[in-house]
Ligand SMILES: Cc1cc2nc3c(=O)[nH]c(=O)nc-3n(C[C@H](O)[C@H](O)[C@H](O)COP(=O)(O)OP(=O)(O)OC[C@H]3O[C@@H](n4cnc5c(N)ncnc54)[C@H](O)[C@@H]3O)c2cc1C
Ligand code: SF4
């Protein structure tokens with residue numbers, strides 16, 4: 001049984017913020033991550049503040065600058081099936097379609113997906129590890145086949161979201177409502193690396209709520225894609241993934257971003273790949289060079305060395321695929 | 326067991342009417358709210374719903390077309406309430422972590438995990454369980470297809486599989502084999518009856534379109 005909590009279904013954003021301003025209160029959107037954490041007692045929660053009554057947080061609309069605005073309560077299934085998203089940002093639609101299972105895509109929201117907690121099995125299990133306020137990372141010397149190869153520092157999780165890397169590749173921003181009003185944070189600055197704070201996954205304060213995610217108008221010649229490698233054909237988190245959003249002028253890359261999933265504690269922007277390919281034509285040699293560059297700083301733990309050649313293969317394959325798309 | 330005690334309390338509450346009835350406070354949405362954020366909808370007149378942790382609160386769920394009143398704690402999941410409070414034991418519980426699909430029900434026509442949904446969060450929704458797929462005394466087409474294609478061994482995953490297929494066919498009446506695989510990818514079968522489950526899904530699509538007889 002899930003431990004006891006008080007429950008409030010907020011009727012306005014201001015009320016939700018106010019309800020969240022008491023200690024131990026947590027936002028509940030689809031609940032598909034929150035309820036798992038509560039059942040496994042990953043953290044304490046004395047009050048669940050449901051935001052599912054806030055219809056203003058729903059839906060996908062075109063924004064004035066030609067991009068889109070995605071309400072935080074938009075489900076992953078709605079995102080995957082949205083024709084505007086499929087047309088303008090195919091990489092994001094592909095990433096959404098790769099999230100979890102049909103049931104979880106019907107239930108999980110985009111706001112919850114970028115805010116979800118890590119899947120490290122020590123963190124989800126009965127271990128008071130560093131991220132939970134203890135003084136040891138059990139994964140470092142333990143079972144770490146699904147942990148990170150880049151960006152680890154005292155804690156070695158990988159960020160579990162498939163949509164966040166695609167959003168980062170597309171230069172999305174997160175609209176956040178807080179007691180002092182609204183602020184907009186580029187998704188690049190939204191997730192917190194363990195080097196900056198080992199107990200925090202996002203920059204959100206306890207009483208802040210993600211309202212929407214906005215993506216700018218695609219640059220001319222922009223192509224995007226998402227590729228996820230996982231251990232099983234049915235649902236699973238990424239072992240290695242790559243989100244691309246690259247602008248092409250004829251066959252030359254003029255700009256864009258390359259983001260890895262399953263690699264690091266945050267969606268991992270690979271400047272090494274970007275610097276190798278921007279201004280160039282992608283051919284087999286360049287794709288291999290970029291893939292090697294992506295892994296130049298990678299450091300494997302005891303059980304996850306396989307990820308390095310896996311990433312190289314996926315990056316190479318995806319760069320060649322998008323160049324000929 | 327704590328669990329049994331609660332069931333007992335709940336029944337006592339039901340017969341006595343109000344003795345353990347939960348505390349649902351209804352506060353006007355505008356009251357005591359400091360307006361700051363730009364999008365706050367001050368016009369919303371709907372009352373706020375607050376439920377205390379340890380109290381039982383009366384909610385109404387629409388299950389298989391019927392309105393059912395039930396006393397719940399806020400932490401109770403929909404799977405728990407369907408099985409333990411409403412006696413709808415066709416819905417199974419496996420992992421309670423969103424991983425196996427045994428607890429799949431339709432919520433507003435979409436397959437979802439009832440173990441990962443709070444009962445209080447399902448109040449405004451149309452809930453359909455495997456019991457609700459019956460056509461009077463007869464099996465509904467998707468149920469019929471599972472029997473016809475022998476799509477189970479132990480049967481534990483079956484009601485979840487059936488609802489996953491039912492929900493998929495609601496969106497896509499003519500799924501390809503690949504679409505079927507994706508449609509039931511959130512439902513684990515420990516007995517490995519997958520090939521028959523895929524055939525049952527194809528057969529259910531036919532039956533729903535009025536293609537009768539043996540295939
Ligand atoms: C078995 C399983 C497999 C999964 N596989 C994948 C996968 O392959 N890829 C993937 O990307 N994800 C995967 N997930 C994660 C799943 O997609 C997320 O659980 C889901 O997207 C979260 O959305 P939600 O609305 O249910 O969030 P909730 O559970 O409601 O919330 C999640 C967290 O975010 C906070 N939160 C939610 N909404 C807001 C908001 N608007 N503002 C501020 N904070 C908020 C909550 O407080 C909570 O901490 C999987 C989950 C499970 C259980
Ligand atoms: S990797 Fe992070 S979450 Fe996992 S045990 Fe180590 S500190 Fe905890």
Ligand code: FES
Nearest residue numbers: 419420421426440
């Ligand atoms: S019991 Fe709900 S998914 Fe397993």
Ligand code: FES
Nearest residue numbers: 478480514515516
């Ligand atoms: S029939 Fe036994 S688990 Fe599927």
